[in-house]
Amino acid sequence: MAVPQEHWSLPTLTGAPSSRAASLATPEALAFVAELHRRFEPERRRLLEARRQRQASYDAGALPDFRADTADIRESDWSVAPIPAALRDRRVEITGPVERKMIINALNSGARVFMADFEDSTTPTLANLLDGQRNLRDAVTGTLEYTSPEGRHYRVGADPAVLVVRPRGWHLPEKHVEVDGEPVAGALFDFGLYAFHNARDLHARDLGPYFYLPKLEAMEEAALWDAVMEHAERALGLPLGSMKATVLIETLPAAFQMDEILYALRRRVVGLNCGRWDYIFSYLKTLRAHRDRVLPERGQVQMTVPFLKAYSELLIRTCHHRGAFAMGGMAAQIPIKGDEAANAAALEKVRADKLREVKAGHDGTWVAHPALVPVAKAVFDEYMPEPNQRDVLREDVRVTREELLTPCAGTITRAGFDNNVEVALRYTAAWLDGLGCVPIHHLMEDAATAEIARAQLWQWLHHGDLHFADHAPIDFALFDRALAAHAHRLGESDLPGATRADEAAALLSALTHADQLGDFLTLPAYDRID
Ligand SMILES: CC(=O)SCCNC(=O)CCNC(=O)[C@H](O)C(C)(C)COP(=O)(O)OP(=O)(O)OC[C@H]1O[C@@H](n2cnc3c(N)ncnc32)[C@H](O)[C@@H]1OP(=O)(O)O
Numbered sequence: 256m257a258v259p260q261e262h263w264s265l266p267t268l269t270g271a272p273s274s275r276a277a278s279l280a281t282p283e284a285l286a287f288v289a290e291l292h293r294r295f296e297p298e299r300r301r302l303l304e305a306r307r308q309r310q311a312s313y314d315a316g317a318l319p320d321f322r323a324d325t326a327d328i329r330e331s332d333w334s335v336a337p338i339p340a341a342l343r344d345r346r347v348e349i350t351g352p353v354e355r356k357m358i359i360n361a362l363n364s365g366a367r368v369f370m371a372d373f374e375d376s377t378t379p380t381l382a383n384l385l386d387g388q389r390n391l392r393d394a395v396t397g398t399l400e401y402t403s404p405e406g407r408h409y410r411v412g413a414d415p416a417v418l419v420v421r422p423r424g425w426h427l428p429e430k431h432v433e434v435d436g437e438p439v440a441g442a443l444f445d446f447g448l449y450a451f452h453n454a455r456d457l458h459a460r461d462l463g464p465y466f467y468l469p470k471l472e473a474m475e476e477a478a479l480w481d482a483v484m485e486h487a488e489r490a491l492g493l494p495l496g497s498m499k500a501t502v503l504i505e506t507l508p509a510a511f512q513m514d515e516i517l518y519a520l521r522r523r524v525v526g527l528n529c530g531r532w533d534y535i536f537s538y539l540k541t542l543r544a545h546r547d548r549v550l551p552e553r554g555q556v557q558m559t560v561p562f563l564k565a566y567s568e569l570l571i572r573t574c575h576h577r578g579a580f581a582m583g584g585m586a587a588q589i590p591i592k593g594d595e596a597a598n599a600a601a602l603e604k605v606r607a608d609k610l611r612e613v614k615a616g617h618d619g620t621w622v623a624h625p626a627l628v629p630v631a632k633a634v635f636d637e638y639m640p641e642p643n644q645r646d647v648l649r650e651d652v653r654v655t656r657e658e659l660l661t662p663c664a665g666t667i668t669r670a671g672f673d674n675n676v677e678v679a680l681r682y683t684a685a686w687l688d689g690l691g692c693v694p695i696h697h698l699m700e701d702a703a704t705a706e707i708a709r710a711q712l713w714q715w716l717h718h719g720d721l722h723f724a725d726h727a728p729i730d731f732a733l734f735d736r737a738l739a740a741h742a743h744r745l746g747e748s749d750l751p752g753a754t755r756a757d758e759a760a761a762l763l764s765a766l767t768h769a770d771q772l773g774d775f776l777t778l779p780a781y782d783r784i785d
């Protein structure tokens with residue numbers, strides 16, 4: 256409930272970040288965040304409630320569809336605003352958490368863009384968030400340097416990647432900052448602090464500020480971001496539309512509203528991105544009650560399967576018809592040290608993924624590691640000699656509702672089940688320990704990929720009648736045994752999260768045994784940090 260203005264209190268920050276980091280949470284910056292909260296929190300809550308209602312209808316048997324009330328947006332002729340020069344060539348974008356050394360490495364990686372991530376790859380401890388904001392501020396002012404414990408010195412070189420920041424999604428609270436007795440939204444905290452400190456400097460240099468917007472489910476959620484940015488532009492004295500956004504299409508409901516999301520943000524949107532991992536998670540979550548739409552184990556759900564191919568092609572067609580960029584996504588493979596053959600095979604998988612993307616018409620792609628920049632760049636340089644390929648309209652693409660909703664064929668193996676248990680556990684434990692992205696069996700695992708593992712386990716166990724490829728039933732006893740074994744092994748190891756193994760196992764057990772699939776792993780996990 257809105258608090259009357261005469262009772263407004265000053266925002267409070269709890270917790271004990273380092274003084275250097277806390278120097279960014281100034282009274283003025285927090286007042287800026289508080290103003291965002293007071294203006295936009297009611298609408299954020301309304302939109303989260305709309306998500307719950309839509310999900311209830313899917314649980315009752317309905318299926319997502321293109322909206323009747325927005326047909327005119329899909330059918331009429333309009334384009335997004337002109338793209339700023341700094342973002343006209345986005346062939347390779349590197350992503351990573353907002354950790355100091357990694358930011359420097361990412362900016363120096365040779366990628367055109369660096370997406371600094373407060374979402375899938377960052378655990379939102381107060382220290383991570385404020386250190387991250389500090390690091391980004393230093394990057395913007397050109398003072399970002401780092402000396403490692405081994406004495407290696409890092410500084411940003413000439414021609415760094417263009418900085419794009421991904422704040423948290425609409426669903427996450429920021430419990431360390433309260434306004435009128437309520438926690439602010441994580442999204443508004445991340446966006447607000449970054450914009451407050453950096454927007455004017457970046458704008459003065461024609462470098463932004465630029466944002467990636469995660470996990471949207473409807474055009475109204477995009478419209479809320481547009482209103483937030485408009486307010487911030489006015490408050491900071493920037494021209495309207497100067498804050499630019501690229502939107503991840505990484506939920507199943509959003510795939511039915513690509514035109515609408517572009518339209519809602521048309522003053523400032525630069526493109527859409529195929530956030531494949533959250534998209535698969537969202538497919539599982541949205542259709543969790545639909546026994547006929549269960550997916551095979553996650554290793555078999557590749558971008559080449561029909562429902563994912565349809566989603567990526569629809570994204571390319573939609574973006575290019577509106578003058579926007581159609582960004583590809585993240586291959587999960589990362590370099591493998593000490594095994595040349597395995598490393599070559601991993602790089603070849605990345606190369607094949609990028610080749611598929613550039614040939615389909617994507618204007619650029621994501622990589623998770625600096626060593627993958629040259630791999631992706633070589634493919635895009637060869638097949639996309641111009642800065643982008645927005646002129647490839649993909650008129651041939653016609654995607655139906657059923658194509659987006661039809662699951663791919665495949666199986667569930669015991670190894671796939673066990674891998675889901677291991678990844679969900681190890682990732683959750685690392686996340687609780689403050690590490691939001693970790694390598695597991697030579698794959699990048701972050702909040703999105705771990706959610707797939709967790710959601711699959713829930714779905715396979717709760718349908719109750721599913722079997723492994725060898726016909727053995729999938730049951731809770733097996734899950735409990737696998738979880739206990741992995742928790743023991745992790746606890747005995749020196750892997751990330753080892754000290755949080757039991758806590759992570761208890762959380763996963765509760766989430767997996769619960770009658771309802773929890774919306775996000777990171778929500779109950781957030782109660783266990785700081
Ligand atoms: C689904 C999605 O949302 S995808 C987007 C979110 N996910 C990400 O952004 C993934 C980012 N990637 C990472 O976090 C890491 O690459 C990991 C965790 C997967 C692997 O990390 P590591 O095992 O530490 O990698 P590795 O040891 O090979 O690193 C070698 C060097 O590259 C650096 N590096 C690795 N990944 C990155 C990155 N994404 N950005 C910048 N530098 C990086 C390391 O800091 C290290 O630097 P150093 O040699 O100066 O010490």
Ligand SMILES: O=CC(=O)O
Binds near residue numbers: 532584
């Ligand atoms: O954010 C990206 C994804 O794949 O999820």
Ligand SMILES: [Mg+2]
Binds near residue numbers: 375469503
């Ligand atoms: Mg994601």
